[in-house]
Amino acid sequence: MKRTFKGGIHPYEGKELTENKPVTEYLPKGDLVFPLSQHIGAPAKPVVKKGDPVLAGQLIAEAGGFVSANIHSSVSGTVKAIEPRLTSAGNKVNSIVIENDGEFKSVEYKGNDTPVSELDKGVILDAIKQAGIVGMGGAGFPTHVKLSPKEPEKIDTIIVNASECEPYLTSDYRRLIEQGDGVIEGLRLALAIFPGAKGIIAVEDNKPEAIRLLTEKLAGDDKIAVHSMKTKYPEGAERQLIYANTGRYINSKMLPADAGCIVHNVDTVFAICEAVRKGKPLIERIVTVTGDAINNPGNFRILVGTSYQELIEAAGGFKTTPEKIISGGPMMGKAIYTTELPATKGSSAILCLTKDEVQEYEPSACIRCGRCISVCPGRVRPELLCNLAERGDIEGFLAHEGMECCECGCCSYVCPxxxxxxxxxxxxxxxxxxxKKK
Amino acid sequence: MDLQAILLAAAIVGAVGLFAGVLLSLASEKFKVKVNEKEIEVRAALPGNNCGACGYPGCDGLAAAIAKGEAPTGACPVGGDPVAKKIGEIMGSGDGESAVRLVAHVMCKGDCEKAKEAYEYVGPQDCRIATNTPGSGPKGCSKGCLGFGSCVKACQFSAIRIENGIAVIDPKKCKSCKQCTAVCPRHLIEMIPENAGAVVNCSSNDFGKDVKAVCEAGCIGCGLCAKNCPQEAITVENHLAKVDYEKCVGCGACKAKCPVKIIE
Incomplete structure (x- = not known):
């Protein structure tokens, strides 16, 4: 039986636009912007001031608390300003602006070549912390915190989330195809922290090439398994992924660690490998620039902080005026209203859709068909919750488990x-x- | 048919009824809860909206507090003077003067013409939901009224309407129950005295330049009003002018000087 979960939808994938396009390197020309809050938790504290010269890979802001992450410059140049700038989330965040001198001079990275079996787990965790690695699937939870659970002996599975169930996105797929070794090495390093744990690389079965390559590379390895999962949205949502791969169920009040699991994105795992083996901080990532409104959709290896506008130009600019631009995937990404935004550690894609693709419809009354209930992976009743929410009945909303919603968008997708x-x-x-915070 | 059996049954039921009746009437006398008579009268004089604006749990709560002397006779903001007078008579505590009535006021005048929208919003017409979109709503100004009418729905007295994209509160209909201030996601609705002489209709703490870029009716923090106020009732903090309603005499000097005409 295929590994999957109950509910979910099969939206148009749109991956054919970019899935066979090799990753191309893009070097930014303009200024780079580094928001101090690219992660969940306390904002980072700047350690440079206006006018300071910086090199690529240099620490420019240090973690502002336990749940926080370091931020490094990705180019060489001078600090132009530290001021509030708009981010893809739509709010203004204090950011370090660096004027790019175009030379890309970098600090010297010091890697660690010790075999995995001899590496101390403190060394690995420290390297991850120093490199400022955060979850690169979008949420941006600091990785060193994720890898330091309260009861480490309970962790028995580390899942690498390579399902990439969001339509249009192909950055994780390209990473697996082109740098699969790095991903595997990164997972081995993460596993070294938990001696009893096994690794799973979970891939949706619409990526047979990636599954074949990984299986070949992992032949004879009994600690890491490659799982092929049914192609369905949202297969890559944390709770659904854990259920599909281990049969364990968690709810909104639990962490994956409560089910003995830790889930990492492909890019995050790759960044762990880079941080430990090369000593390189997290300053690069792959971004898919795609959509029917783009001339040459493609995958780009970019430096964190690059402006979206530059990336769109790198992809040949707009074919037609886009009706909607989304940062991230079409299901859970955020619509943006300006392209003068910096790419952050969690930016996976820029999606430019034409009017045909984002046709609007006037909402009408619920016809009680129940389709939203049958597709809901969180097993709640979207139609009821929506009704309660509209009436402002927060108590009712909570009583009907409104907090179990993972905001995947399946209900809105199917609603006739x-x-x-x-x-x-x-x-x-x-x-x-x-x-609650109050 | 046995008439005797029927009579016997009726007699037994009657006797039990009589016994229970006597017992209950005795019990009700013995365990009587003492209710302050004044409390009942005060309760009758209150409007009965149960809005909670007084800070007590509904009209019953306030009536109890007034009867005990814990709350002033004019504590009901909804009833105003007439109710305060009535309660004053009941309590026999003289003047029956009510507190200065506070009314809700939307601190924004950035309507469709004056304030720019950053983008077109598609989705539920509810401020509390729209505020989760990028820039916390389509309005260019992050402090401006969104105009989706969450406050209109919250108002039980039909005192709020959306006019040209922003909420407007009718001070005459407002019963100062503060339901609207609680729902506004941008906290734009403030309680001001009904007889306030001057109000600055803006809530933006941004720099004057940033305010100007998104709204023609925004406080730019120039301080002209503060300089020209003979009572020194206006202060400018965080690029936003604020009126001290206790000091303000309503001379109108600030209104004349305001370059963006947002003081009224």
């Missing part, structure tokens, strides 16, 4: 009445979380 289900529920969840 085109109701704004996900948006309404997601908005109410944020409201509840904000009230």
């Amino acid at each position: 009445a085109k109701r704004h289900l996900t948006q309404t529920i997601a908005g109410t969840r944020k409201l509840v979380l904000a009230n």
Whole structure:
């Protein structure tokens, strides 16, 4: 039986636009912007000031707490300003702006060649912490925190999330094809922290090439398994991924560690390998620039901090005026209204859609068909939650497990009445979380 | 048919009824809860909206507090003077003067013409949901009224309407229950005295240049109003002018000087 979960949808994939395009290197020309909050947790504290010269790979802001991450410059140049700048999340965040001198001079990286079996776990964790690695799937949770759970002996599985279930995105796929060895090495390093744990690389079966390559490379390795999963959205959502691969169930109040699992994105694992083996901080990532409104869709290896506008130009600019530009995938990404935004550690794609692709419909009344319930991977009742949310009934919303929603967007996708289900529920969840903080 | 059996049954039921009745009436006398008579009268005088604006749990709560002397007779903001007077008579505590009535006021005048929208918003028409979109809403100004009417829905007295893209509160209809201030995600609605002489209709703490870029009706923090106020009732903090309503006499000097005409 295929590894999968209950519910989910099969949206148009759109991956054919970029999946066979090799990753090309893009070097930025303009200024680079480094928001101090590219991760979950406390914002980083700047350690440079205006006018300071910096080199690529130099620490420019240090972690501002336990749950926080270092930020490094990705180019050489001078610090132009430290001021609030707009980010892809839509809010203004204090950012370090670096004027690029175009020379890309880098600090000297010092790698560690000790075999995995002889490496001390403290060394690995420290390298990850110094490199400022955060979850690169989008949420941006600091990786060294994720790898230091309360009860490390309980962790028995580390899952590398290579499902890339979001339509259009191909950056993880290209990483697996082109640098699969790095990903495997990164996973081995992460496994070295938990002696009893086994590794799983979970790939959706719409990427047979990646599965074949990984299986070949891992022949004879009994610690790491390659799992092929059914292609379905949201196969890569943390809870669904854990269920599909281990049969364990977690809810919104639990962490993957409660089920003995740690889930990492492909790029994150690769960054761990770079950090330990080459001593290189997290200053690069792969971004897919795609969509029907783009002339030459492609995958780019970019330096963190590059402006979206430059990346769109690198992909040949716009074919037609895009109706909607999304940072991230079409299901969970955020629509943006300006392209003057910096790519951050969590930026996986820039999606430029034409009017045909984002046709709007006027929402109408619920026809009680129940399709949202049958596709909901969180096993809640979106139609009921939306109704409660619209009436402002927070207690009812909580009583019907509104917090179990993972905001994947399946309900809105299937709704024949085109109701704004996900948006309404997601908005109410944020409201509840904000009230909780108070 | 046995008439005797029917009579017997009726007699037994009657006797039990009589016994229980006597017992209950005795019990009700013995365990009587003492209710302050004044409390009942005060409760009757209150409007009965149960809005909670007074800070007590509904009208019953306030009535109890007034009867005990814990709350002033004019504590009901909804009822205003007439109710305060009535309660004053009941309590026999003289003047029956109510507190200065506070009314809700939207601190924004950035309507469709004056404030720029950063992008077109598609989704539920609710400020609390729209505020999760990039830039916390389509409005260019991060402090401007979104105009999706969450406050309109929250108002039980139909005192709020959306006019040209922003919420406007009718001070006459406002019962100062503060339901709207609680729902506004941008905290734009403030309680001001009904007789306030001057109000600065802006909540933006951004620099004057940034405000100017997104809204024609935004406080740029120039400080002209503060300089020209004879009562020194206006202060400019974080690039935003603020009126001290206690000092303000309503002379209108600030209104005349404001370059963006947002003081009224």
